[in-house]
Amino acid sequence: MxxxxxxxxxxxxxxxxxxxHDLALDAEERIRSGATxxxxxxxxxxxxxxxxxxxxxxxxxxxxxxxxxxxxxxxYGWRSLRKSPLFATMAMLSLALGIGANASIFSVIxxxxxxxxxxxxRGSEVVSLNENxxxxxxxxxxxxxxxDFRDRNSVLTGLAGIGFVPASVGQKGDSQRMWGFTVTxxxxxxxxxxxxxxxxxxxxxxxxxxxxxVMVLSYTGWQKRFGGASNIIGAKVQVNGREFTVLGVTxxxxxxxxxxxxxxxxxxxxxxxxxxxxxxxxxxRSNRTFFAVGRLKPGIGMARAESxxxxxxxxxAEEYPQDDGGMKIALSPPGLAGAFLRGPIIxxxxxLFGISCMVLLVACTNLxxxxxxxxxxxxxxxxxxxxxxxxxxVLIRQLLIENLMVALLGGAAGALLALWITxxxxxxxxxxxxxxxxxxxxxxxxxxxxxxxSTVTALLFGLLPALQATKTDLVPALKNDAATTxxxxxxxxxxxxAAQVCLSVLLLFCSVLVVKSLRRSLEAPIGFQSHGLATVxxxxxxxxYDEPRGxxxxxxxxxxxxxxxxVGSAAxxxxxxxxxxxxxxSIYIEGKPVPKRASEVPSAYAFTISPDYFHxxxxxxxxxxxxxxxxxQGGRPVAxxxxxxxxxxxxxxxxxxxxxxxxxxxxxxxxxxxxxxxKYFNLTEQAHAAFWTPxxxxxxxxxxxxxxxxxxxxxxxxxxxxxxxxxxxxxxALFAAGSVDDQLTWTFFAPRIAAIMLSAFGMLALVLSATGxxxxxxxxxxxxxxxxxxxxxxxxxxxQVLASVARNAATLIGTGLVLGLGMALAAGRFLERILYxxxxxxxxxxxxxxxxxxxxxxxxxFLPARRATRIDPMxxxxxx
Amino acid sequence: MATPNxxxxxxxxxxxxxxxxxxxxxxxxxxxxxxxxxxQAIRQSSADLLLIERxxxxxxxxxxxxxxxxxxxxxxxxxxxxxxxxxxxxxxRKQLVAEQSKWKLLVRTIARVMxxx
Numbered sequence: 001m002x003x004x005x006x007x008x009x010x011x012x013x014x015x016x017x018x019x020x021h022d023l024a025l026d027a028e029e030r031i032r033s034g035a036t037x038x039x040x041x042x043x044x045x046x047x048x049x050x051x052x053x054x055x056x057x058x059x060x061x062x063x064x065x066x067x068x069x070x071x072x073x074x075x076y077g078w079r080s081l082r083k084s085p086l087f088a089t090m091a092m093l094s095l096a097l098g099i100g101a102n103a104s105i106f107s108v109i110x111x112x113x114x115x116x117x118x119x120x121x122r123g124s125e126v127v128s129l130n131e132n133x134x135x136x137x138x139x140x141x142x143x144x145x146x147x148d149f150r151d152r153n154s155v156l157t158g159l160a161g162i163g164f165v166p167a168s169v170g171q172k173g174d175s176q177r178m179w180g181f182t183v184t185x186x187x188x189x190x191x192x193x194x195x196x197x198x199x200x201x202x203x204x205x206x207x208x209x210x211x212x213x214v215m216v217l218s219y220t221g222w223q224k225r226f227g228g229a230s231n232i233i234g235a236k237v238q239v240n241g242r243e244f245t246v247l248g249v250t251x252x253x254x255x256x257x258x259x260x261x262x263x264x265x266x267x268x269x270x271x272x273x274x275x276x277x278x279x280x281x282x283x284x285r286s287n288r289t290f291f292a293v294g295r296l297k298p299g300i301g302m303a304r305a306e307s308x309x310x311x312x313x314x315x316x317a318e319e320y321p322q323d324d325g326g327m328k329i330a331l332s333p334p335g336l337a338g339a340f341l342r343g344p345i346i347x348x349x350x351x352l353f354g355i356s357c358m359v360l361l362v363a364c365t366n367l368x369x370x371x372x373x374x375x376x377x378x379x380x381x382x383x384x385x386x387x388x389x390x391x392x393x394v395l396i397r398q399l400l401i402e403n404l405m406v407a408l409l410g411g412a413a414g415a416l417l418a419l420w421i422t423x424x425x426x427x428x429x430x431x432x433x434x435x436x437x438x439x440x441x442x443x444x445x446x447x448x449x450x451x452x453x454s455t456v457t458a459l460l461f462g463l464l465p466a467l468q469a470t471k472t473d474l475v476p477a478l479k480n481d482a483a484t485t486x487x488x489x490x491x492x493x494x495x496x497x498a499a500q501v502c503l504s505v506l507l508l509f510c511s512v513l514v515v516k517s518l519r520r521s522l523e524a525p526i527g528f529q530s531h532g533l534a535t536v537x538x539x540x541x542x543x544x545y546d547e548p549r550g551x552x553x554x555x556x557x558x559x560x561x562x563x564x565x566x567v568g569s570a571a572x573x574x575x576x577x578x579x580x581x582x583x584x585x586s587i588y589i590e591g592k593p594v595p596k597r598a599s600e601v602p603s604a605y606a607f608t609i610s611p612d613y614f615h616x617x618x619x620x621x622x623x624x625x626x627x628x629x630x631x632x633q634g635g636r637p638v639a640x641x642x643x644x645x646x647x648x649x650x651x652x653x654x655x656x657x658x659x660x661x662x663x664x665x666x667x668x669x670x671x672x673x674x675x676x677x678x679k680y681f682n683l684t685e686q687a688h689a690a691f692w693t694p695x696x697x698x699x700x701x702x703x704x705x706x707x708x709x710x711x712x713x714x715x716x717x718x719x720x721x722x723x724x725x726x727x728x729x730x731x732x733a734l735f736a737a738g739s740v741d742d743q744l745t746w747t748f749f750a751p752r753i754a755a756i757m758l759s760a761f762g763m764l765a766l767v768l769s770a771t772g773x774x775x776x777x778x779x780x781x782x783x784x785x786x787x788x789x790x791x792x793x794x795x796x797x798x799x800q801v802l803a804s805v806a807r808n809a810a811t812l813i814g815t816g817l818v819l820g821l822g823m824a825l826a827a828g829r830f831l832e833r834i835l836y837x838x839x840x841x842x843x844x845x846x847x848x849x850x851x852x853x854x855x856x857x858x859x860x861x862f863l864p865a866r867r868a869t870r871i872d873p874m875x876x877x878x879x880x
Numbered sequence: 881m882a883t884p885n886x887x888x889x890x891x892x893x894x895x896x897x898x899x900x901x902x903x904x905x906x907x908x909x910x911x912x913x914x915x916x917x918x919x920q921a922i923r924q925s926s927a928d929l930l931l932i933e934r935x936x937x938x939x940x941x942x943x944x945x946x947x948x949x950x951x952x953x954x955x956x957x958x959x960x961x962x963x964x965x966x967x968x969x970x971x972x973r974k975q976l977v978a979e980q981s982k983w984k985l986l987v988r989t990i991a992r993v994m995x996x997x
Contacts, residue, residue, distance in 0.1 A: 014954075018964045022916040022934060049935040058942045
């Protein structure tokens with residue numbers, strides 16, 4: 001290519017020399033026949049004819065290599081863009097916004113759906129196993145079931161179990177809570193993870209229960225907790241007050257097998273009891289708290305593996321009907337908590353992607369209408385070039401190349417924008433007490449995507465304007481006459497305006513609807529008042545407390561905190577609702593037949609609380625009583641249920657005095673109170689049954705203190721609460737301290753971010769369509785300058801001129817509005833499923849969108865229309 | 881207008897379409913020549929009746945070169961100037977023979993038609 005370029009350069013100078021040689025010889029001949037030197041030179045030049053034309057003809061004969069032609073077109077395009085910087089900037093900006101929005105969403109899709117698990121060997125073979133009995137939605141299996149699936153199947157090369165554990169790591173008084181995985185011995189081998197340093201957990205480390213106090217750090221855990229110390233291998237570390245040995249560190253790119261949960265540390269599954277204090281029973285078949293990931297054998301697809309595993313599931317259901325009856329197995333790609341998050345996330349991301357595509361479409365119609373207007377401006381130039389014999393194909397090619405340049409520059413800016421957005425996302429830490437990583441690094445795929453989108457955009461949306469531009473009628477165009485051509489009411493540009501308005505209305509309508517529904521769901525009662533509550537969590541098992549000492553500690557702590565000056569009331573609860581970790585239990589109502597299969601047993605969220613909890617949380621008591629001093633250790637088992645429990649499980653009959661248990665062989669509890677139904681797992685859940693049992697009767701080592709502050713913000717009550725706790729035990733590790741509002745940030749986060757993104761997209765569409773309307777109207781007025789001038793010269797008033805311009809705009813915008821609202825009505829049907837508390841045909845939303853669009857249309861028309869009324873007839877007539 | 885020859889425009893002959901290439905090839909049969917020389921040679925051998933426009937001559941030379949019928953090289957001319965000399969290639973020689981016989985046939989045919997009855 002380079003060589004080719006030099007050869008052409010050489011040929012050019014050769015040609016110049018050849019011509020010069022001829023001219024010189026010719027002039028000499030003339031001098032010899034008696035002319036003066038100057039005369040001769042002029043004459044021979046004149047005789048020679050048009051030198052550039054001759055050269056151009058000869059160059060054509062050499063044939064252009066496509067690269068040279070491209071270079072020439074690029075130079076031409078660059079010159080032409082530099083001549084109209086406003087157009088170029090606007091076009092690039094609107095494309096950059098459209099492509100940037102699109103590429104950011106795409107990089108998220110790429111990170112969570114397309115890319116295989118980072119750091120895992122042949123990640124496409126890895127599957128997550130979902131065991132479904134009754135209502136559980138998380139991909140959870142019990143350890144005995146896991147063992148049976150692992151040993152009985154012939155479709156997986158291996159199956160590894162994973163538990164999620166918090167652990168307090170470090171010396172007493174200097175301990176830090178870290179999140180970790182307990183993994184079976186085959187975990188790292190199955191995933192093909194090689195150690196960065198030391199060695200990883202192996203099958204030999206998972207042999208004897210309680211016999212393997214070893215740990216492996218993840219790269220981030222190593223950096224965060226141990227500052228990347230090089231002597232970490234073999235170091236002894238205190239974990240929950242017990243000495244563990246560090247075996248090794250995993251590589252930097254490995255984040256475990258769940259995309260949203262990056263463990264700091266890995267323990268052996270054999271140490272589950274030591275780490276969680278026996279609350280997570282490895283031998284109970286109904287204790288579904290573990291994840292399982294397997295690797296498909298070569299040549300075996302997911303569907304075949306799934307049916308084989310379901311065969312084992314049926315065997316287990318027969319062998320253990322109480323625990324596994326009606327069990328279903330589903331395989332899914334790993335990373336998103338099995339099938340639990342995958343569906344909603346795909347739905348959410350697909351919706352965002354669809355919306356960002358629409359924004360891009362608006363940006364593209366914007367670009368197309370700008371190109372059309374530009375084609376109009378360049379009409380004369382195009383006509384001249386056509387008249388001089390340029391081929392239409394050449395002109396179209398040049399226009400397309402010009403568009404391509406705009407699109408690629410816009411696409412590059414868009415990719416930078418996406419890069420900036422995703423790196424901001426990676427730097428941001430979600431407000432949760434979980435090691436979450438939100439990372440969607442832009443890789444080559446994202447750039448290819450941006451490149452592809454830009455190219456397609458340029459070709460698709462540039463071709464029509466280019467065809468239109470080169471279809472010029474030569475004679476009127478050369479005569480510089482803009483207004484005498486028959487005035488056409490519907491120009492291609494006009495369709496673009498209508499399409500833009502239509503798309504924007506649709507987009508605006510959908511985002512207003514969804515934002516409204518999100519606001520409704522945020523405002524829906526959650527069953528307690530989070531505002532003004534301070535909280536702090538602790539786990540006494542991790543501090544080496546046994547049950548009697550733990551009970552004593554909890555009692556004394558509550559007493560102390562209740563006496564603090566800023567605290568109105570305080571209580572303990574094992575889990576704060578809406579904080580992602582809410583357990584549920586099977587429910588067996590006394591007097592009702594026990595279902596034969598486990599999958600038919602109803603379930604309810606289960607909480608354990610101290611007295612005064614509902615008062616502190618401001619949860620309304622409907623009937624009966626709260627727990628009080630009567631409910632003591634060893635006392636009569638009692639429970640409080642919510643109204644949904646009464647309605648669903650007790651068929652609406654009076655709950656007080658009824659009894660239920662959490663297992664066919666468990667002791668029944670008597671219902672002593674009913675409280676209002678709230679939200680427990682997420683904000684969009686339907687009313688779900690829940691029950692509360694007294695902490696005094698069923699002791700839990702892990703508890704959250706909730707304190708309602710009096711006249712001071714929750715955060716300022718925290719130091720005194722901490723002090724009160726440290727007075728009792730200076731070594732205790734407190735975590736998740738803050739206001740309950742902060743704790744709930746995560747719950748509100750997803751709908752909030754969705755609302756923000758939708759609003760942003762809606763605004764973007766509005767801005768784009770406003771500039772689009774403005775551009776086209778301004779252009780239309782400038783093209784009609786002479787016509788308007790004539791009208792005014794023969795007596796049209798300003799109002800009449802204004803009306804004539806506005807009428808045109810009103811027709812376009814009106815058509816777009818009507819079409820857009822019609823489409824919005826149809827789109828509402830699709831949205832119906834995800835809307836909460838808003839009807840898809842909400843008239844208020846319609847009215848709001850209509851008003852906004854009309855306002856924007858009017859504003860975008862007003863300036864050009866006013867300019868039209870200010871046209872000076874004399875000047876307008878002279879101008880052209 | 882001062883022209884180097886005295887031929888008046890009326891006596892000149894319009895070149896028939898497609899014959900310029902043949903004339904160029906024919907001229908180069910006598911040996912390598914530069915562009916200006918080719919033009920002069922055609923003029924002289926036609927007794928000033930054929931005046932080749934340089935606007936046609938140079939494109940013709942480059943066209944023939946692109947088709948491989950002639951080749952070029954830069955050499956010092958008689959007047960010690962650097963000039964681009966064209967020479968016939970083997971393909972060009974063959975082409976010349978073919979065109980010549982075609983031309984003879986054409987001339988004979990046209991002459992027969994135009995013979996006074």
